[in-house]
Amino acid sequence: MANEKILIIDDDPLVIRLAELIIKNINLQPLSALKGEDGIEVAIKERPALIILDLMMPEMNGWETLSQIRKTECIQDTPVIILTARVGATGDLIGTQNKPHYEAFLPKPFSMQEMRDKINEILNRAP
Amino acid sequence: MNDIGHPLRLLYIEDNQDDVILGLRTLTKNGFQIEATVAHNQAEFEKAVAETQFDIVLSDYYLPDLNGLTALEYLREKQKSPPPFILVTGTGNEAIASQAISMGADDYVVKEYLKQQLPKAVKNALSRVQRDQERQQLLRLLRQSEERYRTLVESALDGIIVVQNNHIVFANPAFLRLVCFSSLQELSAQDYDALITQEETGKSDQRYDRPYHSLKCADNTKKWIEIVTTDFTWQGQQAKLVQVRDVTRRRLAEEQAQRMNETLRQMNASLQASLLRLEQTKNELAKALEFNDRMLQNISHELRTPLTHIKGYTEILLEGIMGEISDEQREALQIINEKADTLNRQINQILTLQTLNAEDFELRPIDLELLVRSVIQDFQPTAQKHNITFQLHIAEDDILYCSGDEERLQESLNNIIDNAIKFSPEGGIVTVQLRSVESDFLWLTISDQGIGVPTDQLERIFDRFYQVDSSMSRRFRGFGVGLALAKQIIEGHGGRIWAESTNIPGEGTAIQIMLPALKEVR
Numbered sequence: 001m002a003n004e005k006i007l008i009i010d011d012d013p014l015v016i017r018l019a020e021l022i023i024k025n026i027n028l029q030p031l032s033a034l035k036g037e038d039g040i041e042v043a044i045k046e047r048p049a050l051i052i053l054d055l056m057m058p059e060m061n062g063w064e065t066l067s068q069i070r071k072t073e074c075i076q077d078t079p080v081i082i083l084t085a086r087v088g089a090t091g092d093l094i095g096t097q098n099k100p101h102y103e104a105f106l107p108k109p110f111s112m113q114e115m116r117d118k119i120n121e122i123l124n125r126a127p
Numbered sequence: 128m129n130d131i132g133h134p135l136r137l138l139y140i141e142d143n144q145d146d147v148i149l150g151l152r153t154l155t156k157n158g159f160q161i162e163a164t165v166a167h168n169q170a171e172f173e174k175a176v177a178e179t180q181f182d183i184v185l186s187d188y189y190l191p192d193l194n195g196l197t198a199l200e201y202l203r204e205k206q207k208s209p210p211p212f213i214l215v216t217g218t219g220n221e222a223i224a225s226q227a228i229s230m231g232a233d234d235y236v237v238k239e240y241l242k243q244q245l246p247k248a249v250k251n252a253l254s255r256v257q258r259d260q261e262r263q264q265l266l267r268l269l270r271q272s273e274e275r276y277r278t279l280v281e282s283a284l285d286g287i288i289v290v291q292n293n294h295i296v297f298a299n300p301a302f303l304r305l306v307c308f309s310s311l312q313e314l315s316a317q318d319y320d321a322l323i324t325q326e327e328t329g330k331s332d333q334r335y336d337r338p339y340h341s342l343k344c345a346d347n348t349k350k351w352i353e354i355v356t357t358d359f360t361w362q363g364q365q366a367k368l369v370q371v372r373d374v375t376r377r378r379l380a381e382e383q384a385q386r387m388n389e390t391l392r393q394m395n396a397s398l399q400a401s402l403l404r405l406e407q408t409k410n411e412l413a414k415a416l417e418f419n420d421r422m423l424q425n426i427s428h429e430l431r432t433p434l435t436h437i438k439g440y441t442e443i444l445l446e447g448i449m450g451e452i453s454d455e456q457r458e459a460l461q462i463i464n465e466k467a468d469t470l471n472r473q474i475n476q477i478l479t480l481q482t483l484n485a486e487d488f489e490l491r492p493i494d495l496e497l498l499v500r501s502v503i504q505d506f507q508p509t510a511q512k513h514n515i516t517f518q519l520h521i522a523e524d525d526i527l528y529c530s531g532d533e534e535r536l537q538e539s540l541n542n543i544i545d546n547a548i549k550f551s552p553e554g555g556i557v558t559v560q561l562r563s564v565e566s567d568f569l570w571l572t573i574s575d576q577g578i579g580v581p582t583d584q585l586e587r588i589f590d591r592f593y594q595v596d597s598s599m600s601r602r603f604r605g606f607g608v609g610l611a612l613a614k615q616i617i618e619g620h621g622g623r624i625w626a627e628s629t630n631i632p633g634e635g636t637a638i639q640i641m642l643p644a645l646k647e648v649r
């Protein structure tokens with residue numbers, strides 16, 4: 001199962017770099033996009049096993065990107081981890097009513113361990 | 128022959144008895160029933176007239192102390208309705224006879240033709256009387272009838288007038304009173320259409336679609352009236368019978384009701400406007416609060432983004448992904464990582480403080496002893512680092528349950544213990560005491576041996592971002608939002624929290640917490 005592709009979509013290049021380091025560290029292949037539209041294109045082309053998706057992005061935001069993913073036939077079943085700093089005091093995701101389905105979410109700031117655990121959990125891999 | 132229902136009361140003024148007998152016999156023979164009184168002279172005549180109301184009088188013209196004309200005159204003077212009078216004269220006295228007729232006698236009879244003329248004369252006279260009486264009766268009835276109608280019209284409350292050629296030719300007292308004229312003459316001088324005019328505004332009676340009219344009164348005031356007009360004939364000429372009712376009071380009442388309605392409508396409108404303004408204010412307030420929340424969310428987001436970088440890259444370095452690191456480097460990186468977590472916790476606490484709502488607490492029975500022990504356990508490593516020890520005093524026989532949101536209560540205890548450690552000197556003792564009060568309250572005391580808090584500042588340490596003074600804040604970190612959040616959580620559970628301090632260095636500060644006890648567990 002090695003070399004599965006993980007796509008990270010985030011407008012913050014520093015977060016992209018960080019995620020790439022973590023993903024490579026667990027022997028997976030990172031893909032990245034700085035925009036929602038680009039991310040969808042990459043996803044259609046590369047068919048990643050998992051998408052990590054930032055919510056706060058200019059132009060197409062995370063929720064819109066997720067809607068597009070869910071509507072695009074060839075990638076609509078791809079599991080998605082929502083990544084955001086926009087969480088409530090208790091660390092819950094805010095404003096999830098009427099939003100498309102997502103598999104997990106990871107609040108920023110996150111620890112390496114948290115990100116590894118979430119990825120492994122969704123790919124159903126032993127850590 | 129006579130229809131008067133009783134014998135004919137007859138006065139015979141005659142001094143000649145033979146003539147009397149002849150006359151009476153003639154009448155009797157002709158079917159008259161007679162009750163006769165004979166007056167031979169003036170005295171007897173006057174006496175008889177005074178005593179009896181006669182049905183008919185026969186009188187000779189010439190008597191010794193009386194003549195027929197005098198008698199006739201006397202009767203007409205004395206009696207209101209004198210009986211019919213027939214004069215009996217000799218031949219050639221036609222002049223006297225005609226004088227008698229002109230004085231009111233019914234007839235005259237010539238003595239020589241008495242037998243032929245008398246019955247007929249009596250009969251005619253009686254008929255005349257009867258006709259007169261019938262006419263009187265008719266007139267009386269007519270008068271009574273007219274009287275009844277006049278009473279009706281005059282006592283009617285409505286005005287009743289008759290109009291011909293645009294002038295009032297009859298008005299009842301009610302109308303004269305209404306229009307304030309004292310007589311019909313004055314009123315008749317007015318033009319009817321100047322007096323009564325139809326008004327455009329409103330209907331006096333919606334059911335009959337009857338418009339209001341106004342009446343111009345003599346004193347130039349205006350009254351509201353309602354009229355009903357009927358065409359009819361009055362004294363042989365086309366006329367209008369107009370019934371007039373004063374509805375001024377009703378109209379004024381209607382106007383008042385209208386004004387009242389208008390006022391009510393205005394009041395209602397301004398009430399609606401007020402409600403609208405209130406609603407707008409409420410919405411603006413809600414928007415402001417929402418904006419506030421969003422601002423806070425945005426600020427947290429802005430702060431968390433660099434924290435994500437700091438924490439993330441520190442961990443990358445710590446994991447050795449970028450290459451081997453020395454122990455000293457590791458220690459330094461661990462401190463950075465820890466502080467990034469602290470900063471993140473503080474951001475979360477500020478958010479919590481702003482958005483905490485007691486209604487959102489998830490209440491369930493909580494063993495406070497267990498919670499306290501676990502919090503202390505969590506802080507052991509930190510305490511040990513500063514050579515600080517915990518002393519735990521828990522009343523063993525007391526039931527120490529409360530109803531609460533475990534996560535929140537833990538958060539508030541964390542903050543209080545964290546503060547206690549923070550303010551303790553190296554090697555100090557943090558004492559934690561838990562017992563129940565009359566099984567109504569759970570009483571938790573957390574004391575340190577720090578420098579204490581000035582008594583006048585004791586309440587303020589629960590304010591957000593409170594710091595005792597600038598010199599203290601240099602020596603110690605501020606209270607931050609930890610105690611403020613603890614207070615909010617404890618009070619949200621119906622409890623109380625306060626601080627006690629003697630301000631003697633070494634005696635430190637005691638945070639006291641009272642929480643309602645849960646009496647029935649399970």
Ligand SMILES: [Mg+2]
Nearest residue numbers: 011054056057
């Ligand atoms: Mg972003």
